[in-house]
Amino acid sequence: MAASKSKVDDFFNDLGLTAPEKHQVAVALRKEIKRLAKAAEERMMYGGVLYYLEESFCGIFSYKTHVTLEFSEGYRFDDRAGVLEGAGKYRRHIKFKQVPDVRDKHAAAYIEQAIKLVNS
Numbered sequence: 001m002a003a004s005k006s007k008v009d010d011f012f013n014d015l016g017l018t019a020p021e022k023h024q025v026a027v028a029l030r031k032e033i034k035r036l037a038k039a040a041e042e043r044m045m046y047g048g049v050l051y052y053l054e055e056s057f058c059g060i061f062s063y064k065t066h067v068t069l070e071f072s073e074g075y076r077f078d079d080r081a082g083v084l085e086g087a088g089k090y091r092r093h094i095k096f097k098q099v100p101d102v103r104d105k106h107a108a109a110y111i112e113q114a115i116k117l118v119n120s
Helices: 002-018 020-036 100-104 107-119
Strands: 041-045 048-052 056-062 067-071 092-096
Touching: 002 020, 002 041, 002 048, 020 056, 020 067, 020 100, 020 107, 056 107, 067 107, 092 100, 092 107, 100 107
Parallel strands: none
Antiparallel strands: 041 048, 048 056, 056 067, 067 092
């Protein structure tokens, strides 16, 4: 698993070198995920970092103008803040452009919902 961890670290390090603002957002999201799911495993997949407990519950991905926090079962979420995007059958995501968005878009509440679904 050391190779996978190295790839995850490379993802964050490369983002820091190429896009400092997106790096800060991604690191803030990573901290929230680790705070809420201390046992979560990080895996580099599909060009981003997926987080697993018993199964994948969310992922961080970087795009040209933003970072997304993606949820495989996002269609099941209570979207009280109205920030979920995506029209697919299951997956939903939240876009973040700056660090305050992590708080303002209530990332922790959505991460908690994803964790509860995995644990149910």
